[in-house]
Amino acid sequence: MNFPDRRVFPEAPYYRVYGLTLQSDVALPGEARLESDGAVDATIRRGRVCEQGTEFGRQIGPYVRAKPGALWLDIPDVARFAVRDGREIVYEPIGDVGHQALRLFLLGSCLGALMIQRGHLVLHGNAIRIGDGVAICCGVSGAGKSTLAASMMQAGQQIVADDVCPLTEQGEIIPGLPRIKLWQDSAERLGIATDTLERVRPELKKFELPLGEAFCNQPLPVSAVYVLNTHVSSEFSAEVLTGIAAFEALKAHTYRFRYVDGLGKKIAHFKACGRLASRVPVVSIKRPRAGFEIDKLNALILGDLKQQRLSA
C-alpha cells in the first residue's frame, strides 16, 4: 500500500472528514477545511478512470465493480470513480458535469467505500448526539431520516453524521461533515427557509443545511440504533429487536452492503454487526404512513433512549 505522493498534488486544500485528513482537488464544504501541509490519510483527485472498469474485479451491480481493495463506480452522464486501498479516490467527469454533482457522489458512495476499505462498519443513517452517546437512525429512502435529524437539531441536539455513519472498532461513531441534506418539503415542514441554502445539485430541490454549532465533531459511543419505517396502523410503535432480527436489521441498514461483499469484507462485517447488536439496543420504530408527526417521533426516540439507559 503506497501513500499518495503529495508532490504531484501540491496545491489541493486539506480537509478533515470522518476523522481523516483528506486532500481534495474538488472543493469540499468550507467548514471542513484544515490548515495543514502535513501527511494525508487519503486523496481525492481528478484522473483517468477506465471506461469498462474491467481491472476492478467482478461486476456487483449494473454500474459497480469491486474486488478486495478496489471499487469502480460509473454514474452515467456524471463521472466514473475509482476508490483504492482506503487511500485514494480518483474521478473522471463525463461532459461538463458541475462540481456539486461530483462532490455529492465523492462524499457519499466513494467516501463510504473508502471507509469500508479501511475496515470500518458503516451504517446508512443519521447519527444524533443525545447526552454523551449517539443514536443512529436508519431507514430506507423516504422513511424520514433527514427530517428527523433536522428536527432533532432544532430541538437542541447535535448531529454527528448524515447518511454515512462509520464506526470505530470500539463502537464509536466517527463525525462526518458539518452539514445535512434536506429536501424542500422537509425543510418547509420544519420552517427552514431554503432560498439561501446551496443545492446538492442544481437540478434537485435538495439542499445542504450547514450545522454550525449543531455539529458534534467528537467521536462518541453508540447508545442505540433505531430503524425507522412506516405502517398502516395509526399508532406509533417501538419494538426492541433481539438475536437474529437485530443482526438482520444492521445488515439491512449497512451502507452499501453490495460494496462490503464486493470488497471482500463480508465476514469481518458480519462479526462487527454481531458485536454491535450485542452491545447496544436495536429498536424498530414504526410511524403511521399517513401524516408525519415529527414531534411525536422525536419524543418517542428520546423517551425510548432514556428507558434503554435506565434498564441498561
Next chain:
Amino acid sequence: MTPKLYWLASYPKSGNTWMRAFITNLRNETDDPASINALGTSGIASDRALLDAFLGFETADLTTSEIARIRPEVFAWKGAQQAQPTYHKIHDALERVPGGRWLIPEEQTAGVLYMLRNPLDVALSYANHRSRTVDDAILKMGDPNHRLSKQTKGTQHRQVEQRMLTWSQHVESWTAQTGISTLIVRYEDMLHLSEETFQSVAAFLGLPSDRESIADALRKSSFNELRRQEDEEGFHEGPRKCANFFRQGQAGGWQTDLSDAQINQIIADHGLAMRRFGYLNADGSPRVM
C-alpha cells in the same frame, strides 16, 4: 438463458392489484388467502428502494432523466442474476428512455401482461384514488405530461417519477409494440369471464392453469376478500387520503356516476382506443358491458 422478468402493466385503477392478489394466491400453497399487505409479486418497477439496492448509489441523488436512463439497466442486471421468474407491477407508459433503450429490458423480459379498463370507469376510480374531482381525473387522463411521484416537488417519494402520457397513449404504448410477447386483458373480462381470462393469464405467466387452481386463487382474491382485509388491517399500498383502495370492483359505474358532458369528454379524448378495445358501439356511443 431464459428471460425471467414478467411485467404486470396497466394504467392505475385497472385491476393490477387484483391481478397481483390472484397471482400470489395461485403461487401460494396455503389454505388461507394471501394478505394484501404481503403480496408475493416482486415490487413495482418504480420502487426507489429496489432500484437503490441494485444500483449501489442512490436515485435520490440523480436527476429525473438520469433515473429514467438507469431503470432498464437495473432490471436487465436483476433479471440476469435471478434464478426464478419475478412479476413486477408497472404503471409507466412504455417509452424509450434517454440513451435509447426501452424502459423495460427486452432481453430479460419473459412477457408483458397488459391490463386495461373502460376509461369511463377508470375516471371514476382514479378520482377516488386521488381524492380529487372526476373532472380532474379526466383532465389528467388526457394530459400527455401526466406523471406519478413527480420529482419536481422537492419531495422524497418512495417511488421514482413515472411518465404516464394520456390514457390512450398509455394503452397504445404497451399494446402497439410488437417486439415483446404481450397478453392484453380487459378488466371487464376479468370480471365477467373470470375463469377463461385468468386461465389464459396463468398459462401466459407460466403458472398452474388447471381449473381447480384457478378457481381457488380467484376465491381467495375476490373483491369481498380484498375489501374485508382492507377494512380490517388497512392496505399499505393504498393512497393515504382516500377511504378505500378497493372501492367497488365493478364495471359500468359510469352509467350513473358520470355526467353526459364527462362521458362526451372522455370519448372525445380517447374514442380511438376505446373503439379498438370494444368500449364503443358502432355508432360511437359507449357500450354497456
